Amino acid sequence: MAHASPYTAMDFYDVDALLTEEDRIVRDTVRSFVDAEILPDIRRHFRDGTFPLDLIPRFGEMGLLGSQLEGYGCAGMSYTAYGVICREMERGDSGARSFCSVQSSLVMYPIHRYGSEEQKRKWLPEMAAGRKIGCFGLTEPDFGSNPGGMATTAKTVKGGFVLNGNKYWITNASIADLSLVWARLDGGTIRGFLVEKGTKGCTPEEIRGKYSLRASDTSGIVLEDCFVPSDAILPEGVGLKAPLSCLDSARYGIAWGAVGAAQACFDEALRYAKTRIQFDRPIASFQLVQNKFAEMLTWITSAQLQAWRLGRLWDEGTHEPAHTSLAKRHNVEMALKVGRTCRDILGASGITEEYAALRHVLNLESVITYEGTHDIHGLILGERITGIPAFKG
Amino acid sequence: MKIAVCIKRVPDTTAKVRIAADGKTVDPAGVEWVIGPYEEIALEAALKLKEAGKAEKVTVLCLGPKEATKELRTALAMGADDAVLLVDGGGERDAAAVAGALAAEAKGLGADLLLFGWKAIDTDQASVPHLAAAILERPCVSFVTKLEAGDGRLLCHREVEGGTEALEVPLPCVLTAQKGLAEPRYASLKGIMAAKKKPLVEKPAPAAAAAVRTERLSLPPERPPGRILGQGVDAVPELVRLLRDEAKLL
Numbered sequence: 157m158a159h160a161s162p163y164t165a166m167d168f169y170d171v172d173a174l175l176t177e178e179d180r181i182v183r184d185t186v187r188s189f190v191d192a193e194i195l196p197d198i199r200r201h202f203r204d205g206t207f208p209l210d211l212i213p214r215f216g217e218m219g220l221l222g223s224q225l226e227g228y229g230c231a232g233m234s235y236t237a238y239g240v241i242c243r244e245m246e247r248g249d250s251g252a253r254s255f256c257s258v259q260s261s262l263v264m265y266p267i268h269r270y271g272s273e274e275q276k277r278k279w280l281p282e283m284a285a286g287r288k289i290g291c292f293g294l295t296e297p298d299f300g301s302n303p304g305g306m307a308t309t310a311k312t313v314k315g316g317f318v319l320n321g322n323k324y325w326i327t328n329a330s331i332a333d334l335s336l337v338w339a340r341l342d343g344g345t346i347r348g349f350l351v352e353k354g355t356k357g358c359t360p361e362e363i364r365g366k367y368s369l370r371a372s373d374t375s376g377i378v379l380e381d382c383f384v385p386s387d388a389i390l391p392e393g394v395g396l397k398a399p400l401s402c403l404d405s406a407r408y409g410i411a412w413g414a415v416g417a418a419q420a421c422f423d424e425a426l427r428y429a430k431t432r433i434q435f436d437r438p439i440a441s442f443q444l445v446q447n448k449f450a451e452m453l454t455w456i457t458s459a460q461l462q463a464w465r466l467g468r469l470w471d472e473g474t475h476e477p478a479h480t481s482l483a484k485r486h487n488v489e490m491a492l493k494v495g496r497t498c499r500d501i502l503g504a505s506g507i508t509e510e511y512a513a514l515r516h517v518l519n520l521e522s523v524i525t526y527e528g529t530h531d532i533h534g535l536i537l538g539e540r541i542t543g544i545p546a547f548k549g
Numbered sequence: 550m551k552i553a554v555c556i557k558r559v560p561d562t563t564a565k566v567r568i569a570a571d572g573k574t575v576d577p578a579g580v581e582w583v584i585g586p587y588e589e590i591a592l593e594a595a596l597k598l599k600e601a602g603k604a605e606k607v608t609v610l611c612l613g614p615k616e617a618t619k620e621l622r623t624a625l626a627m628g629a630d631d632a633v634l635l636v637d638g639g640g641e642r643d644a645a646a647v648a649g650a651l652a653a654e655a656k657g658l659g660a661d662l663l664l665f666g667w668k669a670i671d672t673d674q675a676s677v678p679h680l681a682a683a684i685l686e687r688p689c690v691s692f693v694t695k696l697e698a699g700d701g702r703l704l705c706h707r708e709v710e711g712g713t714e715a716l717e718v719p720l721p722c723v724l725t726a727q728k729g730l731a732e733p734r735y736a737s738l739k740g741i742m743a744a745k746k747k748p749l750v751e752k753p754a755p756a757a758a759a760a761v762r763t764e765r766l767s768l769p770p771e772r773p774p775g776r777i778l779g780q781g782v783d784a785v786p787e788l789v790r791l792l793r794d795e796a797k798l799l
């Protein structure tokens with residue numbers, strides 16, 4: 157579909173030629189959707205700190221939620237296609253991509269992989285259609301990079317479990333119909349629990365005053381003697397590796413998403429630099445400005461290639477978590493560098509909401525922290541390289 | 550009713566068009582290609598007729614390069630039933646030759662309704678549909694903004710200066726779609742998956758021919774730089790004079 161904005165994705169090495177025809181149709185479709193449905197109103201949502209809720213069923217109609225999963229109303233597309241969706245969504249705003257990441261990778265994926273047949277039938281088709289929203293509660297106020305230390309507990313009682321604790325920094329928690337809460341069961345291993353909206357003793361609390369990812373809901377979850385029935389536990393998936401596997405899949409999407417944010421900033425800054433006149437010439441004609449574009453083009457191109465190759469590894473099933481860490485770490489830092497450089501090229505205009513660069517930069521400050529901080533991924537790679545874990549100093 | 554929708558693969562509306570070394574064609578390097586926006590409207594109108602039970606089949610038809618399978622798959626993902634690509638073997642082909650190839654194919658398909666966008670946004674000629682209608686000796690209504698199917702007939706609306714014209718046309722016929730006829734849908738991912746299994750036939754287009762030949766293409770002249778007439782109230786009389794005498798806006 158012809159798209160409504162003057163956006164041209166910088167793709168210097170024609171990396172998209174490596175995509176299948178089907179993935180390119182996905183790209184075009186999502187790109188037009190972002191132009192027509194997300195971008196026109198994103199500034200208002202960012203300003204007001206709201207998520208465009210009306211778009212969720214539209215995401216569902218298009219099949220963007222849980223697109224990488226098979227059956228249960230999901231589209232069953234490749235991981236590469238999922239990556240392309242994330243990239244195009246994040247070209248609009250990280251908030252939109254975050255929504256898809258949480259729904260697809262952090263809630264639908266664990267239900268699909270670790271859930272019972274009943275849980276799958278109950279939740280997956282509704283979530284794929286965008287009629288139900290999910291959130292993923294792993295992080296706690298005192299346990300971020302070290303989720304294994306979590307203090308939230310689940311106690312086996314007659315007919316079910318009682319949950320107690322606090323989850324914090326949880327995307328979508330205030331708008332979720334279903335919270336997937338991770339808790340330590342009876343002092344032993346970490347397990348996942350499906351807590352439905354309105355369950356007594358489970359209260360979301362919105363986090364206010366964010367400078368970043370404003371067009372996305374980020375909230376805490378307070379669990380006070382919250383009873384859930386025995387069929388609320390995810391039967392498979394025991395221990396920390398279960399939530400970590402979800403993060404792996406979400407990080408994969410972030411590695412692609414960051415490319416979209418960078419391409420958005422690059423395109424905007426390039427158009428600006430060609431028309432902004434200083435010293436009687438377009439600023440694009442100055443060597444220093446050209447060098448900035450040359451650097452950015454190089455960064456974006458290597459990030460594109462990493463995302464593409466990682467997609468292949470996922471589709472072939474030969475990926476390991478450290479592969480995903482590398483691309484998440486590299487691509488988000490790359491996007492932040494591109495975003496900041498573009499902001500600089502835009503001069504004073506770049507600090508206003510007229511331009512997208514600073515919004516992307518602010519968003520990426522969350523993206524570089526969540527799903528494993530930049531340095532935590534460095535440690536994961538460090539362990540992979542040396543065989544020595546360095547998490548404890 | 551069987552519908553054939555002719556779609557053209559065109560450079561994306563935002564693409565920066567460069568002229569190729571031959572001076573007569575568009576340089577394809579770095580250009581993103583899409584289904585022409587008016588063709589998309591035509592396709593949506595066809596899909597609506599099918600969903601309303603007024604048409605049993607929607608075929609998309611394209612004369613274009615081999616790469617146009619992407620645009621045809623997109624159309625199949627939106628909901629068309631099958632697709633035919635007449636693969637262009639190169640050489641110049643004027644509007645009459647394009648119309649001839651499409652008309653012959655549409656006839657072979659047994660299409661009762663042949664739908665086009667009113668123009669292709671790359672060449673901007675708006676001639677192929679009418680030539681195809683003439684070749685097929687079928688009635689033609691252009692710039693359709695509303696379409697209803699009756700018994701063996703179609704009711705079409707078109708916008709005319711200051712009002713609307715309602716026309717009735719018997720099948721088989723040729724129509725061209727104008728903005729407003731339908732709002733194209735997004736292909737869904739499930740549609741994209743389903744499209745992989747739908748039939749897409751590729752066959753060579755008839756040999757190219759052109760009575761009308763492209764002499765050369767040229768880009769519009771650079772816009773002259775802006776002029777600063779002065780500052781404040783003093784500049785107003787000169788501004789008004791230029792708006793009246795030069796720009797002829799007043």
Ligand SMILES: Cc1cc2nc3c(=O)[nH]c(=O)nc-3n(C[C@H](O)[C@H](O)[C@H](O)COP(=O)(O)OP(=O)(O)OC[C@H]3O[C@@H](n4cnc5c(N)ncnc54)[C@H](O)[C@@H]3O)c2cc1C
Pocket residue numbers: 258292293294295299300301302324325326327328369374522525526527528529530531532535546547548549
């Ligand atoms: C907008 C947003 C949305 C989020 N959404 C979710 C969600 O949906 N679900 C969820 O569960 N969580 C979510 N999170 C939480 C996110 O995953 C955590 O913020 C992240 O894991 C980091 O934890 P922390 O903020 O507690 O930082 P800390 O772990 O306190 O880290 C602070 C700093 O210390 C460094 N550091 C920590 N440990 C080490 C070490 N061993 N060696 C060297 N450096 C170290 C870090 O790299 C970082 O620079 C979200 C966060 C944000 C900002």
